Amino acid sequence: MALIIGLFIFILKNRLHRKVFGQIKACLGYKRYKLRGKRQVRIDMGLVLMANNLLKYNKRTTKN
Numbered sequence: 001m002a003l004i005i006g007l008f009i010f011i012l013k014n015r016l017h018r019k020v021f022g023q024i025k026a027c028l029g030y031k032r033y034k035l036r037g038k039r040q041v042r043i044d045m046g047l048v049l050m051a052n053n054l055l056k057y058n059k060r061t062t063k064n
Contacts, residue, residue: 020052023052024048024049024052027052028048028052028055030048
């Protein structure tokens with residue numbers, strides 16, 4: 001039973017991650033990191049995720 005629940009959670013999490021990174025690739029055209037090193041990649045990815053969230057926020061607020 002625990003195996004089935006764990007498998008379901010794994011599939012659900014995998015779908016959510018794929019959706020977010022698919023949106024980033026399609027909408028922002030972001031496919032690779034431009035910098036090297038953990039710190040620079042974290043900063044770069046943070047900016048990309050922030051831009052994605054701002055785009056989603058803008059889309060949601062301009063509908064009304």
